Structures are given as structure tokens and as C-alpha cells.
Amino acid sequence: HNGATLQVPDPKAKDPERFGSLTLELSTQQRQYAYISEIAPVIIRAWLPMDAQVQLRSVIQPESKGFTLHNVTQQPQQSVEMRDNKQYRVLTWFGGISATKAGKHSVSLAMKATIAVPDDSQPALRQRNRPSMRIGGNFIEKELTLSTKDQEIEVRALPTEGKPENFSGAVGEFQFDGIEIPQQWKTGEPQKVALRIKGPGNFAIMQAPPLTPEELWNTYPGQDQFNPDDQASFSGNKIFQYNAIPRKAGNHPVTFTLHFFDPDKGAYQSIQSPTQTITVTGEDMVEEPQGEARENEKKPDIDPASIPAPSRDNNSATRSLSPWHTSAAFISLLSIAGLLTLAGPIGAVIQSRVNDPQRRKSMAIAREIAASSKTTSLALELRDATSYFAAARRTLQLHLSAAWQLKPEAITLADVQVRCATDSPLVAFLREADRYAYGAPPTADDWNALDARFQQALLSLPRP
Known part of the structure; x- marks a missing residue:
């Protein structure tokens, strides 16, 4: 088996693996590298002595910061296997690992355990038909950490060449497995659409096509x-449901479009569901209309002949003989003209700001x-985990879109990890969202902590 072990020093034990070992194996050896956001399936095995008494004291955790461990099965499979002519009791977990940064990184996993093995220096009776089993005798007990040896894995960034404009970060090999689009619609009125996508890959970061x-x-x-x-949630299917409102009347051919990166082909793929014509x-x-569209609107034609000529009131009072520039009317008129002179540039500035495409x-x-x-607040009140994480993630993407001048849908966890510190509250919350997307839903005690992390993520957002 590929993998490595942590040697537990023990002056009384001649075998360096007397207390057991931990190994990590990639489920597939087709490639010697992985891509950012790809979840690579792994097999984790604990090799324990047949005559040992074992108590596991922690879940398996990654020791290196460059990788994230996903969907490790809660209950390991148990078997008896031979290795190096020795018999072991083997505990097997299935899971996946994903990388957060491009480059060559070391990955190692660890698990705390209490293991007691017989003290070979003390005499003990052996069963006649099972010489490996002891009866009585003393045991040596240790609290230790079983750990895999560092294994270097090359992690490649997703290529920029051929990247679709609306790529949202899905990595795997996917296909449509069913769609539901109503046949009859009315403009301005929402209806629900649904679709199912299946295949192996990272469903946690996949957004609705x-x-x-x-x-x-x-x-x-x-x-x-x-x-x-499967047990590690590496493959499966994901159902999306959302509301849509048609904007234009008529008969329209419509379809769903999904962009994803296929790590085995090393290229982006775009697939469409079967086309359906709706009414x-x-x-x-x-x-x-705004900006130039409003300025180009046709002005109404005005007939000069329709404008009445000024009339003179014969009953008006006698004209004043005072100089015209000292009259109150002239002074008022001069004040109004000054205000209009100032209002012109001010109005132009206001109009330009209103019509500014970036401002809009x-x-x-x-x-x-x-x-x-x-939506995030409402989902939090209702304890709706699916809606909460979808809306919270969308909120963060929109904020980052304004700061980074990118489309919200194109901002993935991998992008955030490249631009932000790996220990930032923003990265921590997005990782937490991915974890709950695959694992068990939050408990009642988890919700307050989750919302606090979300608020910290909002406060840590970069400014536009």
C-alpha cells in the first residue's frame, strides 16, 4: 500500500509500528497532480495490532494548511489484512481532499488515539490454537497521534485560457439528468424551474445553471x-429549484447551460440541457430609458404660430421714470439669472452622475x-440551512464583485483564497459553507456561531 506512517518511539518495543500506523492513498492514480477546487477521493487506513486495545480520541484532521479534508465517513469499515507478513486489524475511512493554493504542497493527516499493547518483556500465556493472542500479562498504554508522513502533491491553478465568461467554479465531470420548465408563461409572473445534475466532482461550489x-x-x-x-459524497446528483420571470412575450426556445472544468481532460466544458420551446x-x-437613450427620445414638434403674441394691458399703471437698472424687478431678475447660471453646471453634474453607467x-x-x-436573515430565522448558505454566499459574492470588478457568479472560494489571507474570516466562512453543503445540517447550537462568522466575514470584506 502507498502511504507513510508515524513511528512511535518506545524503548520496550522493537517494532517501530508496534502501536499502529496511518496511511493515506489516492483512490485513483491516473494523474500525479490535482487542480484547485477539485476534490480528490482518498482512502485513509489505520493499521492496528491484532492484540492492541484501541480508543480513538479524535476525528481525522489535516495537519497541513494547504489542503481541506471533505466528507470523511463517520463510521470506519473494519477488516483484517496482512501487510509485511503481519496480521492487522484495519479501520478504513473514505473521504476527499481539496487544495486551496497552486504549487507543490505537502499533505498529511493525523488522528489522536489511546493504544495499549502487551508488554513483550513480561511473560504471558498464549492460546494454543491462536499463538498471537495473549492471556493475562501487562500492557503498555500510550496516548499518541497517528499521522501519515508528508506526501508532496502538485496543485495546479485552473487555466485562464478557454474559461467561459459565466464559469462559477464547478470542477468535475457532470451531465444533466432531468429538467422541469413550465410550458406556458406570462411576462412579469414568476414560476418555478427545476433541474438535476449528476456526476463525480465538487458539488459544494456548483451554482444553479x-x-x-x-x-x-x-x-x-x-x-x-x-x-x-457513495460514502464520501464524491459523486451523486444535485437538484436545483428557483423562480424565473420571463421578460418578453412570444414563443422562445430555452435551455439550461452549465460551465465546468473537467480535471481529467484539463479543459473547460460547456453543456446544455435539451432545448424546450415555451409560450x-x-x-x-x-x-x-436612461442616459443617451433618454436624450435621443423624439421631442414634440411645436408650431411657432400656436404661441400667442404678448398683449398689452391698456389699463396698466403709468410707467415709472426711475432708471431701469435700479428697479426692484430688474434686481430680482438679475438674482434669478445668477441662480440659473449656477444651476446649469450643477444640473449637468447631477445629470452626469445619474446617467453614469458605473453608478447605475x-x-x-x-x-x-x-x-x-x-433572504439570509429570513433563512436564519427559519433555520433553513440550504437557503441560508446560498443567500450568504451570494451576498459575499456581490460585495466582492463591487470590489474586484468581477461577475459575482465567477467568484469562487479558490479566487478568494488567492486574493485574501487563508486565515481571514471570509475564507473561513466560505469553507464552513462548503462543509455544511456536504455534511450534516447545523444544530441548534451551531446557528449563532455561524451567523457570527458571517458577520465577521462581512466586516473583513475588501473595500471597492
């Missing part, structure tokens, strides 16, 4: 559910942040 053509739709965050096919009734939803984009992001934050 958009309906295309995207300009036809307004969509809103929904719910998703992952159903694992949308009602009037097209039209946005209020910032205002749109601010509105979406407010809506996403409201």
Missing part, C-alpha cells in the same frame, strides 16, 4: 439538494445585496 438566453429572464435564488452516490403571453417588460451598476448591485441580505 442559468436559463438561456439570459436576457429573456429575471431569476431569483432558490433551493438545492445534494444526494450522494409567453402578456406585454414585454420595458425598462425606463453600483446601485443595481446595492439593491441586489439588500435583497440577498434580507
Whole structure:
């Protein structure tokens, strides 16, 4: 078996592995490298002496900061196996590891245990039919940490060449396994769409594929559910459900589009669900024209002949003989003219700010942040873990989008880890979100701590 062991020093034990060992093996040896955001399946084995008394005192944890351990099975499989002509009791866990930074990194795992083995220096009776089993005698007990030896793994960054514009970070090999799109729609009225995607890969960071053509739709965050096919949740299927509102009437061919990176092919892939034609009734939803569109609107034609000529009132009072520039009317008129002179540039500045595309984009992001934050708070009150993490992640992506000038959907945990410190509250919360996406839902005691981490992540956000 590939892997390494921690040698536990014991002056009374001639065998350096007398107290057991821990090994880490990649489930597939097709590649000698991994990609950022890829979850590589692993097998973890504890090799324990047949005559040992063992108490596990911790879960398996990574010792190196460059990797994250995912979905380790809670109950290990037990077996008896031979290695180096010795018989061992073997505990086997399945899980996955993912890298957080590109480069060559060492990975090691550790687990605390209390192990007692017979003291070979003391005489003890042996069973006649099982010489390896002792009857009576003293034991040597140790509290120790079983650990794998550092193994160097090359981690590659996802390539920039060929990266789709709307790539959201999904890494694996996926395909559509079913879609539900209503046949009849009406503009401005929401309906629910659903789809199921299956395959091996990192489902935790996969976001709901958009309906295309995207300009036809307004969509809103929904719910998703992952159903694992194996013990380590490495493969399975994920169901997405969300609301969509059509913007234009007519008969439209629509489909779902998913972009992902296939680590075995080393290339980005784009797949579409089968095209379905829908019928949308009602009037097209039209946005209020802004900026140049408003300036290009046709002005109404005015007939000069329709403007009445000024009239003179014969009953008006006698004209004043005072100089015209000293009259109160002239002074008032002069004041008004001054104000209008100042108002012109001020109005131009205000108009330019209103029509500024960057300002309009910032205002749109601010509105979406407010809506996403409201959804996060509501999900927290309802203890809806799926909606909470989806909305919280979206809120952070929107904030980062404003700061980094990137599309929110394109910002992944890997991007955040490259730009931010690995121990930042932002990275910590996103990792926590990934952990709960695969594992058990938060308990009642977890929710307050989760919200506190989310608030810390918001405070640590970079400023635009």
C-alpha cells in the first residue's frame, strides 16, 4: 500500500509500528497532480495490532494548511489484512481532499488515539490454537497521534485560457439528468424551474445553471439538494429549484447551460440541457430609458404660430421714470439669472452622475445585496440551512464583485483564497459553507456561531 506512517518511539518495543500506523492513498492514480477546487477521493487506513486495545480520541484532521479534508465517513469499515507478513486489524475511512493554493504542497493527516499493547518483556500465556493472542500479562498504554508522513502533491491553478465568461467554479465531470420548465408563461409572473445534475466532482461550489438566453429572464435564488452516490459524497446528483420571470412575450426556445472544468481532460466544458420551446403571453417588460437613450427620445414638434403674441394691458399703471437698472424687478431678475447660471453646471453634474453607467451598476448591485441580505436573515430565522448558505454566499459574492470588478457568479472560494489571507474570516466562512453543503445540517447550537462568522466575514470584506 502507498502511504507513510508515524513511528512511535518506545524503548520496550522493537517494532517501530508496534502501536499502529496511518496511511493515506489516492483512490485513483491516473494523474500525479490535482487542480484547485477539485476534490480528490482518498482512502485513509489505520493499521492496528491484532492484540492492541484501541480508543480513538479524535476525528481525522489535516495537519497541513494547504489542503481541506471533505466528507470523511463517520463510521470506519473494519477488516483484517496482512501487510509485511503481519496480521492487522484495519479501520478504513473514505473521504476527499481539496487544495486551496497552486504549487507543490505537502499533505498529511493525523488522528489522536489511546493504544495499549502487551508488554513483550513480561511473560504471558498464549492460546494454543491462536499463538498471537495473549492471556493475562501487562500492557503498555500510550496516548499518541497517528499521522501519515508528508506526501508532496502538485496543485495546479485552473487555466485562464478557454474559461467561459459565466464559469462559477464547478470542477468535475457532470451531465444533466432531468429538467422541469413550465410550458406556458406570462411576462412579469414568476414560476418555478427545476433541474438535476449528476456526476463525480465538487458539488459544494456548483451554482444553479442559468436559463438561456439570459436576457429573456429575471431569476431569483432558490433551493438545492445534494444526494450522494457513495460514502464520501464524491459523486451523486444535485437538484436545483428557483423562480424565473420571463421578460418578453412570444414563443422562445430555452435551455439550461452549465460551465465546468473537467480535471481529467484539463479543459473547460460547456453543456446544455435539451432545448424546450415555451409560450409567453402578456406585454414585454420595458425598462425606463436612461442616459443617451433618454436624450435621443423624439421631442414634440411645436408650431411657432400656436404661441400667442404678448398683449398689452391698456389699463396698466403709468410707467415709472426711475432708471431701469435700479428697479426692484430688474434686481430680482438679475438674482434669478445668477441662480440659473449656477444651476446649469450643477444640473449637468447631477445629470452626469445619474446617467453614469458605473453608478447605475453600483446601485443595481446595492439593491441586489439588500435583497440577498434580507433572504439570509429570513433563512436564519427559519433555520433553513440550504437557503441560508446560498443567500450568504451570494451576498459575499456581490460585495466582492463591487470590489474586484468581477461577475459575482465567477467568484469562487479558490479566487478568494488567492486574493485574501487563508486565515481571514471570509475564507473561513466560505469553507464552513462548503462543509455544511456536504455534511450534516447545523444544530441548534451551531446557528449563532455561524451567523457570527458571517458577520465577521462581512466586516473583513475588501473595500471597492
